[in-house]
Amino acid sequence: MPHGVKCSVDSCHFWKEGNKCAAEKIQVNTYSEERAYKSGDTGCKTFRSSSDIL
Numbered sequence: 569m570p571h572g573v574k575c576s577v578d579s580c581h582f583w584k585e586g587n588k589c590a591a592e593k594i595q596v597n598t599y600s601e602e603r604a605y606k607s608g609d610t611g612c613k614t615f616r617s618s619s620d621i622l
């Protein structure tokens with residue numbers, strides 16, 4: 569579990585109570601074609617919908 573990662577995406581398979589991420593590691597990418605300039609330009613590539621993994 570990555571230390572210091574707080575996440576509020578409670579629809580993610582890896583999300584745990586207390587806004588914790590239970591993934592072994594996470595990958596964060598930019599969605600921008602160029603550089604990321606604000607947090608909204610980035611996102612967690614490790615996200616998996618909790619309804620996808622049953």
Ligand code: SF4
Pocket residue numbers: 573575576577580581582583584588589590591594612613614615616
């Ligand atoms: S994998 Fe990403 S989206 Fe899912 S709980 Fe961890 S940090 Fe949040």
